Amino acid sequence: MSHSMPPIAPGPAHNVPDLESRAAPEDHQDLRLWLRMLTCCNLIESELRSRLRTEYETTLPRFDLMAQLLRVPGGMKMSELSRHMMVTNGNITGITDQLEKEGLVERVKVASDRRSSLIRLTTKGKRIFRKMAQSHEEWVRAMLGGLSEKSRNNLFEALGELKLLAQPQLSGRN
């Protein structure tokens, strides 16, 4: 997009119908705020999903799992991955299976606890992930980069506040 793709349906940059357009005048501010945030996230997320699929034949969860691993050269336990990615253990097994089959990650047995293994990126996995991550970051920049400095800061601060509010609400999932 920003780097090359012309918008197919340029249209007006305002008033595109979306989830928020269902909000009624009498709806409370929190609801409108949520619909607006959801719309933004969905726009960006579906763009990223689509790009990952068409340009790298991968998916967001697979990308996320590899992203988690990149920072921890020694690898992570599946239960750790499960916590970070906020999905259940079985799902981590499935995604890991796929990535392992393609030689992007490997399971490494550890002596200290014979039940668990460490998952880590292979050399090939690192190489490929770095390329994907660079593209990914460009896509994100293309979508967020137009924000004013003030909005960017405000957004970051407010979302930080929100994350703290929303997290403790969550029940454990594993």
Add this chain to the structure above:
Amino acid sequence: MSHSMPPIAPGPAHNVPDLESRAAPEDHQDLRLWLRMLTCCNLIESELRSRLRTEYETTLPRFDLMAQLLRVPGGMKMSELSRHMMVTNGNITGITDQLEKEGLVERVKVASDRRSSLIRLTTKGKRIFRKMAQSHEEWVRAMLGGLSEKSRNNLFEALGELKLLAQPQLSGRN
């Protein structure tokens, strides 16, 4: 939650591992901002999905479709719904089929264009949706309500700006 459910794993309200925790110091601000926004959205969205499922045996897309319809008593064409909800036509057909089977919406043939029909809420659908919507709004308030007035306003403004930036990037999907 806020209204009754105690957090199962209270834990510290800070430093809970999530998607953002993969961000490296050298990562650009836009990427961190995106990860933070994604985490917030996922937290809230999965809470809403889970509530809709356990308390009303429904799903977010079904809820969204009914929400779109509530404001338009005359009904909407499926292609309109498809645009607003940003999913393909076939998916709208599927969701509509389910809702129609449960008597919550109905297809109404129109004379002007015999290819299309209008989808609208039935009386039962309106009644049930109003209840769900009220709960939904309470859940959202419980999660966003703790934000300071300033953050709420900043967030709303900044997301409005972002929505305009992100929308024109999108290619048409139908």
Add this chain to the structure above:
DNA sequence: TATTGTTATACTCTATAACTATA
């Protein structure tokens, strides 16, 4: 020819739950 809606299909992601092997 283009559009509306339907159908069929395939795939990813997810939660749940039962299971094993360790701890």
Add this chain to the structure above:
DNA sequence: TATAGTTATAGAGTATAACAATA
């Protein structure tokens, strides 16, 4: 008993594509 990971299953959600009817 509790934990780490696996397996099986079922369902949600989505995209794609072929299709019929109509515009």
